[in-house]
Amino acid sequence: MDNKIENDPFSQNDTILSSALTEKVKYLSDLNDSIKNGNDLKVYELMDPNRFATEVKGEQPEQPKPNFFGLAADLKAQLSHHLSNKLIDYLGTTYPFFYYHEFELGKFNIYFGNWWDHRMFGELDAINVQFNFAEDEYNTLAKSFELEAQNKRVNDDQMQELGQKNEKLTQLIEDQNKRDQRKEEIRKQIKENEAKSPMPWEAGKVKEEHQQLQNALLELTNIDEQASDGRAEIKKNENQILALSKEETIYNLEKQNIRASFGSFEAFIDNNNNLYAKYLQSLSKETQVTDGE
Amino acid sequence: MSNENNETEKQVLTTTELLKNYTNAIQTGLDNGSKYVDAFESLNTTKELNDLLAAAVQLTNYRLNTDFVEFPHQFSDEDVQLIFLERLLKLSDNANGFTISNAENVQKLLCTFGSLGDNTFTFTKSTKNESGFFFGPTAHNRPLFYLNLKNKELMFHGTSLIEYFVVDLEGLDVSAIKQALQVMIQAAQVLKETFGFKIDFNVLDGVNGEFxxxxxxxxxxxxxxxxxxxxxxxxxxxxxxxxxxxxxxxxxxxxxxxxxxxxxxxxxxxxxxxxxxxxxxxxxxxxxxxxxxxxxxxxxxxxxxxxxxxxxx
Missing domain, CATH: 3.30.310 (TATA-Binding Protein)
Known part of the structure; x- marks a missing residue:
């Protein structure tokens, strides 16, 4: 045994191995203690010491700190569940309009608001203290803010188009009597035309007139058909308009809530980007206060 | 044998007996009329809620005419319900806002709510139950509530109440409408508290949690x-x-x-x-x-x- 060590080309010895293992044991033991003591701040530091140093303490370490989180990485779901408790409390005051649902251990859906048909807005990552917003939902909100500045709404064009369609259909339905009268006239004219016994040199003209009248009649019956399907179509469009105004109502509530908490969309984005630091600093203050007592 | 005997007895009815039967029949008719008058008197003047209800129940479907005595001027069963309702409100200090508007028109009394102007209301007999009556506006066929004094029931009809008070009377001052509704609610409450009527307040029910x-x-x-x-x-x-x-x-x-x-x-x-x-x-x-x-x-x-x-x- 001894012989081997002396000849080890990697200058490995048990002392080094043992101290490396001790460090790992200490890491896990620290993590365990922090969990038991409810010291989430320390847990975050242990999970990502480098990010913690730069973003929370504002340090610029020359060398990256050793990171042992790999040792507990398979416990992410459990850790996330544990950390979510205090994090969601904190978010409850800073983002009062977000609601969370743990759909599986340590995984949280974010809901925007608790109003009717509120949107599922993505997921909360408690380990990295960040929102992973659903792209579509987030983009629509961003667009809604953007358009608002121009006094427009996301669904304006679509709603306007549907509204115009309905106006047109209503007009078609209302004009039924006029069309009926017109058709009656044309039918009379057709009869008159057919009663004519023209001179050979006029026959072409009469025939042409007959065709024109037939065409006019066909066009009117086509419009009649559109009108008779009109009511169902109007109802369909109305339902669509309703769905679109519901969406707009939801965007409005979302915007109102963001403004009430952050003042502007930009401030909201800014806060999201610095959420890790802000949350951990707030935890740190809390710890100090508790220590002081 | 006995059959023969009976026939023989009938045949020997004397004039005196015949006349006695006749006067008896008239007397029964008159007694019937006088019972009616007593009940009507009670309906009209009693100060006791119990007597009022008893009189109204007695007068509803009362057969006043008999083979020998007929009374040409009679109040209808609908009239009786309306008089009952008016007096009920009066006796329970809720007289304000509800009046019989044409007391001289026997057979079809109408009433008005003070807050609803000239709109008149009346009772109509149910075709399914001879002691059941629908109360509604004369100008619209809408049963606002159903009243059965004999079975001690009053049920409001949600759809009709909404159709009448929300749609037909749209534009009228909301507080005026609520006053009229309050009169009906009060009547129902008195019936419930005094006589234990079964009441379905339906869309008028203000109790929390009413479904x-x-x-x-x-x-x-x-x-x-x-x-x-x-x-x-x-x-x-x-x-x-x-x-x-x-x-x-x-x-x-x-x-x-x-x-x-x-x-x-x-x-x-x-x-x-x-x-x-x-x-x-x-x-x-x-x-x-x-x-x-x-x-x-x-x-x-x-x-x-x-x-x-x-x-x-």
Missing amino acids: YEFAAGEIPEPILDELFVKSADNQYILMSGQNGGAALTLDNDTKLTVYNAGDDDRPKWGATIHDNDQQESWLNLLLDYPFIKDWYLNNKKQLDILSNKIVFG
């Missing part, structure tokens, strides 16, 4: 979408509730909840209202909040509030 059941059973989502949009337009926010339901907080902490009281297989959608004073009813909400009224009327087929089907169906 106003919608006719459709299932309420499709777009209908709640519409309420959401209309609420937001009026600065109220419809919140999402349990089991796909929704809740709306209105003025003075009045809370309207729409939900499925059944399950997915057998949906039973309806609404409840909670308010601090237990005063707000479904009808009040429709009167007080035009956007809820519009929502209701737009989706009346589904949102209609169910009433007793046997009586009103």
Whole structure:
């Protein structure tokens, strides 16, 4: 045994191995203690010491700190569940309009608001203290803010188009009597035309007139058909308009809530980007206060 | 043998006996009339609620005419109900706002509510039950409530109340409408407290948690979408509730909840209202909040509030 060590080309010895293992044991033991003591701040530091140093303490370490989180990485779901408790409390005051649902251990859906048909807005990552917003939902909100500045709404064009369609259909339905009268006239004219016994040199003209009248009649019956399907179509469009105004109502509530908490969309984005630091600093203050007592 | 005997006896009825039978029959008719007069006198003048009800029950379906005595001027059963209602309100100090308007027209008395101007109301006998009567506006065929004094029942008809007070009388001052409703509610309450009547207040029920059941059973989502949009337009926010339901907080902490009281297989959608004073009813909400009224009327087929089907169906 001894012989081997002396000849080890990697200058490995048990002392080094043992101290490396001790460090790992200490890491896990620290993590365990922090969990038991409810010291989430320390847990975050242990999970990502480098990010913690730069973003929370504002340090610029020359060398990256050793990171042992790999040792507990398979416990992410459990850790996330544990950390979510205090994090969601904190978010409850800073983002009062977000609601969370743990759909599986340590995984949280974010809901925007608790109003009717509120949107599922993505997921909360408690380990990295960040929102992973659903792209579509987030983009629509961003667009809604953007358009608002121009006094427009996301669904304006679509709603306007549907509204115009309905106006047109209503007009078609209302004009039924006029069309009926017109058709009656044309039918009379057709009869008159057919009663004519023209001179050979006029026959072409009469025939042409007959065709024109037939065409006019066909066009009117086509419009009649559109009108008779009109009511169902109007109802369909109305339902669509309703769905679109519901969406707009939801965007409005979302915007109102963001403004009430952050003042502007930009401030909201800014806060999201610095959420890790802000949350951990707030935890740190809390710890100090508790220590002081 | 005995048959023969009987026939023989009949044949030997003397003139005196015949005349006696005749006077007896008239006397019975007169006694019947005099009983009627006593009951009517009581209906008209008694100070006791118990006597009033007894008189009205006795006079309803009273056969005043007999083979030998007929009375050409009679109040109808409908008239009796109306007189009863008017006197009931008077005796329980609720006389204000309800009057019989044409007392000289025997056979079809009409009444008016002080706050509703010239609109007249009257009773109509049920075709299904001879002691049941519908109360409604003379100009519209709408049974606002059903009254059966004999069975001690009064049931309000939600659909008709809404049709009449919310749609027909639209434009009239809401407080005037509420005054008239209050008169009817008071009458029902007196009947309940004094005689133990079974009352279905339906859309007038202000008790918290009263379930106003919608006719459709299932309420499709777009209908709640519409309420959401209309609420937001009026600065109220419809919140999402349990089991796909929704809740709306209105003025003075009045809370309207729409939900499925059944399950997915057998949906039973309806609404409840909670308010601090237990005063707000479904009808009040429709009167007080035009956007809820519009929502209701737009989706009346589904949102209609169910009433007793046997009586009103």
